[in-house]
Amino acid sequence: MPLRLRRIFSSMLCLLCLWCPSLVLAQDSVATGDPELDPVFSAYVDGERNEALNRLAGLPRDDKRELLTGILEGELMLWKAESRVVRVKKDGRNYVIYDLATSEELDTVKKRRLSRLKLDNRVRSYLRDLIASLGLQSEVASERLLAVRALLSxxxxxxxxxxxxxxxxxxxxxxxxxxxxxxxxxxxxxxxxxxxxxxxxxxxxxxxxxxxxxxxxxxxxxxxxxxAPDTREAAQLAMVIQQKAVDRFRMFETVFFGLSLGSVLVLAAIGLAITFGVMGVINMAHGELIMLGAYCAYGMQLLMPDSLALALLLSIPVAFIFTGAVGVLIERTVIRFLYGRPLETLLATFGISLMLQQLVRTTVSAQNVPVANPDFMSGTISFNPVFSLTLNRLYILAFCLLVFFLLLLLLKRSRFGLEMRAVSQNRAMARAMGVRSARVDAFTFGLGAGIAGIAGVALSQLTNVGPNLGQAYIVDSFMVVVFGGVGNLWGTLIGGMTLGVANKLLEPWAGAILAKVLVLVFLILFIQRRPRGLFPQRGRAAETH
Amino acid sequence: MHIHIRFIRENGTEMHIKIETSITRCSAARAVGTALFAGALTSTSAFAQDDTIKVGVLHSLSGTMAISETTLKDTMLMLIDQQNEKGGVLGKQLEAVVVDPASDWPLFAEKARELIEVEGVAVTFGAWTSVSRKSVLPVLEELNSPMFYPVQYEGEESSKNVFYTGAAPNQQAIPAVDYLANDIGVERWVLAGTDYVYPRTTNRILEAYLTSKGVASEDIMINYTPFGHSDWQSIVSEIQAFGSEGKKTAVVSTINGDANVPFYKELGNQGISAEDIPVVAFSVGEEELSGFDTSPLVGHLAAWNYFMSVESDVNDEFIDAWIDFIGDEDRVTNDPMEAHYIGFNMWVEAVEKAGTVDPDAVADAIIGVTVPNLSGGFSTMMPNHHITKPVLIGEIQDDGQFEIVWETTGLVPGDAWSDYLDSSKNLIASWRAPLSCGNYDVTSGVCSGQNLE
Structure with a gap:
């Protein structure tokens, strides 16, 4: 019976193994370069993950915390060719690998030569707890804090x-x-x-x-x-007070959500407030200009992959100039022939929007492209356990206000703003006064387009960057401009914020879809009552529209 | 990529033109190129009719769905290439006819008609969204031409002319819920979906299923959002509040397409990790994940019948062939691609078995055909035009791949009519004679015909 013989033989071998540690080592499925770690990682790779982690945490080593974190963060990988667990560092498209114990550089390999140490949710939370418990004795206060917080639950x-x-x-x-x-x-x-x-x-x-x-x-x-009855009463009272506080903070949160949605609407609409509001051009390609701005953020990120924050900041001027130039080009080649013919402008710009979309699909990709959030854009400011503000939204709200006031300053305080307003109010008179109206038109359109580009950079941090990005915002943008009052920047700001907050107040109660419907119905009724929006233009400016 | 065009001159001699294009990195540019070549092929079709079998590829190459469907078009071209290298089918070369329905649902019907009536294709591979499939369905049934549909869908349908190679709800949603309830201990459920037919039907089935398992209605929260929804702040905050009641909570997501990215980003931003509230998704695969930074998603789950990370020899071969064909090391494979792989091989085998491409003969021959799937097992076409598949649950890793944490022990046969809905629990589908019915009511013994919803 060969099978039985083999079984006996193997059990004898096992007994032998117990006696001589060198044989145990020979059985390890992976190497690490450190005999103490070999059995631990072998057990891990063989699937006995929790046991392996416990053993690792129990070893009298100074670097065990580092090793555990390495497993959690995926910095430790298996080098397939050598069956060796190594520490890796990404270098462009390749990975540099280091010895686990000595940190000596071993090689640079392609990703397909490495495999990850397997992790699932259970192992991940187990690891986190282990790491936290190791931190209870730590010298560093922040590590102790993490350890204690893990105990809270x-x-x-x-x-x-x-x-x-x-x-x-x-x-x-x-x-x-x-x-x-x-x-x-x-x-x-x-x-x-x-x-x-x-x-x-x-x-x-x-x-x-x-x-x-x-x-x-x-x-x-x-x-x-x-x-005890009084204990119960105390608990009931505490519960009521807590519930009140929670409700209050939830309300704050909803208002913040609304303002942040509003800021996105305002950013998307403010360029349109210039081209549609001031120039009267129905620019259906506005959304695609936003999309081009978002692709600028992507492009900058490709150029400077190592400094995401700087790339994002630089992409603001780059997007402004690039989409502004595209805007001027559109104005010079198409729109200027169609002034005063809104229907033709609408159709022509709709055509341009389709062309721009397909252009991006053919030259970049039909797929969405990844735009990473730099570190300063992710995370929250937490005021208490039920109220925290997400940083990316907060930055975008601030950015929206900044763009708004800069634009307002430009329109009200600069020579170009003056000429722009002059041309939009009375073209013939402005020309008679020596304003080169054609040039002003081109720059105004370019300005609106440039601002759309900036909005695109902001949106790239919140949503998908893909050829269809613009379509999602074009209707909302028109809605905000019409609601706020055509030709009035303040109207756009107040209109956008109002719509944002109204949407978010309705959403928990009516659901996302019905909330949108209700806002639209409200808008239609509102426009019926006040066709010129929240802030109608008065006086001479109004006559041209 | 080889493209082989054969002209037959009037005097009967043949002229072969073999074009080898170097594969460019830009897939979209190639897509245009292929479309042009397909056009060229089409124009010669009058001459070449008897030497080739035409295969229609009906996937959107522009518009919203281009993001997912372009990949499937490329998959079909690769499969057809491979088959031609092996000598074609019935001794004839296959010829792909690619059309672009442009993510426009009515256009799907028109293009399908064009493929069948003008081009004379023997079979069509195509459609992604349920509404595009529903749009094509009457055309296929009128002209009696088969189509293979490769995407997971809501079930409640079985057509004589459609072969469903994607998952039915019992091959994806139900096993995923079982996994969460039994292995993770989830007691509170958020069913979040995009507002259209697939999520609504799937959630109806899931709600009925959970209720039958004794989950109270206050432990189920159902939420729908529009297509491309990007502002998830309040919904995520609601989910967080819903999940802080002390019972383990999970989100079952039928959120479609690119609305997923901002959803997961918002989860990460509000500090909800997969360890607190895991999200299991039915529409998030490798292709969708290759679009962005996956670090906020690590640990969230997806249920599919195939993952690129499946360890099997056929999968390795398939991935190598795909990367080779597309010329980009970073391209990934996904579940609908596997569905086309299975569907195409089933069709080839059925045609060989029937000895003809006649739709009725192929439809008879294909029932019971068994071909390898990419996870190392075999899939069989069943009489209800659905196939058997394994169900896998994977956790998203930070490289955009899935770590498989659970799989069904055997194969799960696709069920056209859900057993958990009152309207369909008595219905069965079998296209085998003598029943030959897509919606046979077992209690009343009536076949209500094709048009039952």
Whole structure:
């Protein structure tokens, strides 16, 4: 029976292995260059991931935290040719690989020569907890903070005494607060009424979901439970106060969402407010000019892949100049022959919009292109657990206001702005006064187009950059300009923000689609009452429109 | 890429023109080139009719859906090339006829008619959205011509002339929900989708399924958004509030196309990680992920019948051939491509078996045909014109690939009519004689004909 023989033989071999460690090493499926790590990573690669991670965390090494983070961040990879776990660094399209222990550079290889250490959600959260628990002893306050925060969701995993010790020893206020929060969560679960009451008081100010849940459990506990009546009352009161605070912050949040949607609408519409509002040109290619601006952001990012933040900042002027030039070109070659013929302009610019879309599809790609967010654009400012503002939206809101006021300054305070207003109010008179109206037309259109380009850069941070980007914004842009009042920049700002906030107020109640419908219906009714929008032009300016 | 054009002169001698184009990096430029060549081929069709079998490719090369469908057109050209190198079918070379329905649903019907009536194609491979399929359907049935549809869809349909090689809901949505409930312990569900027929029907099926599993209605939140929705702030904030009730929460996403990118970005921005609230998506694949930075998506899930990261020899070969054909190391493969791979091979085998390209003979022959799929197993065409497939769940990794975390033990046969909806639980489809019906009611014994919705 050869099979049986083989089984006996292999079990003998296993016994042998127990006795001589060198044989165990020979069985390891991967190497690392460090005998201590070989069995750990072999076990990991063979699928016993949690065990391997535990062993790694238990090793008396200084770099174990670094190694665990490396696995989590995907900096450690398997070099297939050598079956060796290495640390990798991306260098352009290739990867430079380093020895795990000595950090000595080994080789530079293509991506297909490496494979990742497998990770799934369970291993990932296990790793995070491991890393956090290692951080409890750390010298660095921020690492301790992370470790304590990881305890918040499972306060039972640490002994009460240990927490008290840590609180005694802690100097950093933030970490201290977090430790107290963990302690409060333990107290609220205790059987001692005084202790429990203290826990409720400590958590009453805390709006985080699990603090609210802990209080809610006491407040809504069944009648026959052993909770003292006044403790229950305290919990119920705390719950009501918390709920009020949560509702208030949710309202703030909704208004912020609305303003941020509004800022996007304003950015997209403000260029149109110039071409449509001031010049009276129905420019259906406006959306595609926004799209070209977004592609400028993509292009700049390709040129400077190592400094994303700078690339994004530089793409603002680049997009302005590029789309502005495209705008001037469109005006000179098409639109100037069609002044005073709105229907033909509409059709011609619609044609241009299709051409620009297909041009991008053929020259760049029909696929969306990736535009990364630089670090300063991602993340949130957190005020409390229920209220935080996303940074990218905040920047775009600020950017929108900046663009708006610069534009306003340009129109109201510069010679070019004066000429522009003159031509739009009375072309014949302006020409008689020596204004070169053709040149003003070209530059005005270029300005509107350039601003569309800037809007595109901002949108590239929020949404997809692809050939269809513009179509999503053209209707909204016209809506904002018509609502705000044609020819009035303030109208565009107020109109855009109002529509944004109205949309977001309706959305939780009516759903995203119905909210949009309701806003449109409201707009139609509004235009029926006030055909010239929120801020109608008065006096002579109004007569030309 | 080889293009072989054969002219037959009036005196009967043949003239061969073989064109080898160097493959450019820019796929779109090539798409135009191919379209031109296809035009050239078409113009010679009057001469070459008897020597080639025409295969229609009905995928949008412009408009919104170009983003997904252009890849499928290229896949078909590659498969046809490969088949021709192997000697074609029934001793004849295959000839691709590529048309562009331009993401315009009524145009799909017109172009299908053009393919069948003017070009005389033996079979069509095409369509992506359900509405484009519904638009083509009457034309196919009127002219009795077969089409292979490669995309996951909402089910509730079985046509004599359509072969559904993508997943039906029971081959994607239901197993994904089972995985979340059993393996991850999810108790609260957000069903988020784009507002059109596929998500609405899928969510109706899922809601009925979850309710039948004892999930209370307050633990299910359903949300629809328009196509291309980009402002996800309040919805994500709502999901976050919904998920902070202490029960494990997951999002089942039928959000379509590019609305996904801002959705995931917003999740990342508001600090919701896949470990807190995982999102399982049915429309996010490798192709969609290659469009952007995947770091905010790491750990979120997708359910498909194929992933590029599947380890099998046929998959490696397929990927190598694809990269070779397209000339770009970074191009990825995805589930609908696999569906075309399976569908095309099934059609070839059925034609060889029937010995003709006659639609009825092929339709009879194809039932029961079994061909390799790319995940190392075999798929079979069933009498209801759906196929058997494995179901895989993958977690998104930061290189845009999927780590497979779960798969069904065996193959799942596609179910045309969902068992969880009252309107369709009694219906079955079988195109095998003597039943030959797409919607046979087992209780009343009535076949309600083609036009039942």
């Amino acid at each position: 499972k306060p039972d995993s640490i002994e009460r005494e240990r927490i008290e010790q840590l609180i005694e020893a802690e100097a950093d206020t933030q970490v201290l607060n977090a430790l107290r929060a963990v302690r409060a969560r333990q107290m609220i679960a205790s059987n001692d009424p005084i202790e429990q009451r203290a826990g409720i008081d400590a958590l009453a100010e805390d709006l985080s979901p699990d603090a609210r849940r802990a209080i809610g459990e006491v407040a809504n506990a069944p009648e026959d439970s052993e909770i």
